[in-house]
Amino acid sequence: MKNVTFPDGITVPALGMGTWNLGDDEARRDAEIRSIRMGLDAGLRVVDTAEMYGSGRSERLVGQAIAGRRDDVYLVDKVLPSNASRDGVRKACAASLKLLGTDHLDLYLLHWRGSIPLEETVAGFEDLKRAGMIRAWGVSNFDVDDMRELARIHTPDPCCANQILYSLDYRGVEYDLLAHDRAQGIVTMAYSPLGQGGELLRAPVLKRVAARHETSLGPATPAQVALAWVLRQPGVLAIPKAGSPAHQRENMAAVELELTKADLAEIDDAIPPPRRKVSLAMI
Numbered sequence: 001m002k003n004v005t006f007p008d009g010i011t012v013p014a015l016g017m018g019t020w021n022l023g024d025d026e027a028r029r030d031a032e033i034r035s036i037r038m039g040l041d042a043g044l045r046v047v048d049t050a051e052m053y054g055s056g057r058s059e060r061l062v063g064q065a066i067a068g069r070r071d072d073v074y075l076v077d078k079v080l081p082s083n084a085s086r087d088g089v090r091k092a093c094a095a096s097l098k099l100l101g102t103d104h105l106d107l108y109l110l111h112w113r114g115s116i117p118l119e120e121t122v123a124g125f126e127d128l129k130r131a132g133m134i135r136a137w138g139v140s141n142f143d144v145d146d147m148r149e150l151a152r153i154h155t156p157d158p159c160c161a162n163q164i165l166y167s168l169d170y171r172g173v174e175y176d177l178l179a180h181d182r183a184q185g186i187v188t189m190a191y192s193p194l195g196q197g198g199e200l201l202r203a204p205v206l207k208r209v210a211a212r213h214e215t216s217l218g219p220a221t222p223a224q225v226a227l228a229w230v231l232r233q234p235g236v237l238a239i240p241k242a243g244s245p246a247h248q249r250e251n252m253a254a255v256e257l258e259l260t261k262a263d264l265a266e267i268d269d270a271i272p273p274p275r276r277k278v279s280l281a282m283i
């Protein structure tokens with residue numbers, strides 16, 4: 001499987017697992033936990049959550065899914081901008097660790113920019129790192145200007161990741177942000193890579209490309225093509241959310257797909273890349 005390496009030298013598989021909305025529906029809970037465990041059993045490592053997701057329901061479910069196997073996981077969590085003061089990040093992180101049933105996060109991200117100065121949030125992250133509560137820090141929903149501003153802050157440790165909306169529905173970041181982050185060695189974590197399971201997966205071009213490919217599970221699917229398309233970018237880690245073992249299995253098999261030049265050209269014809277700056281979209 002393709003890997004990505006963070007600026008601090010940690011390498012993980014480029015396919016991870018999102019968890020937004022997991023834990024919201026009691027009837028789906030068992031399947032959701034099995035889905036995460038299946039991913040870990042198969043060698044996936046990155047699990048992405050946030051204090052915002054279900055006001056802690058996602059973190060609690062992740063804690064249950066990874067209980068007894070913390071070392072298998074590269075655990076990513078996100079702090080709300082309203083909690084991103086120097087003291088606030090410590091309190092928020094402590095609350096998240098409790099729900100997750102662990103004593104450290106592998107990566108802690110500022111969920112999006114708010115009104116608290118970046119310097120203060122980063123100082124809070126560095127405090128957490130010194131205290132052993134996090135191993136690394138990064139940001140989310142930062143456009144090029146935000147990343148430049150962040151780069152001007154002197155920090156002992158590098159920003160390791162920028163988690164952004166990137167899918168065939170939202171190609172704007174191909175104009176500048178992907179290359180900017182790559183040049184700094186910062187990993188792009190692509191969120192909602194399946195277009196949240198909506199219209200994108202019914203796009204005729206994805207159906208046509210899928211029809212030309214197979215995986216070990218059988219004929220390829222539009223979801224697998226959408227994922228393989230995101231994963232084709234170097235330095236990009238995709239974090240689709242799979243609420244069932246069946247979806248997890250299908251998503252993992254997407255790493256077997258090698259899209260050809262002809263596939264990529266056909267996709268570009270149907271969904272063209274950006275020709276000018278597009279402000280970063282967020283969900």
Ligand code: NDP
Pocket residue numbers: 017018019020021048049111140141163164190191192193194195196197198201223224239240241242243244247248250251282283
């Ligand atoms: P995704 O693009 O990952 O889509 C998830 C949807 O696709 C779910 O409805 C899921 O259904 C469905 N799905 C999953 N696998 C398949 C498949 N193989 N075939 C068909 N449908 C499938 O959207 P998300 O918004 O969840 O994004 C992924 C993750 O990114 C989030 O869970 C979260 O961790 C992170 N994120 C971060 C944000 C940020 O601001 N930093 C914002 C948004 C997301 P089912 O549940 O039934 O499997």
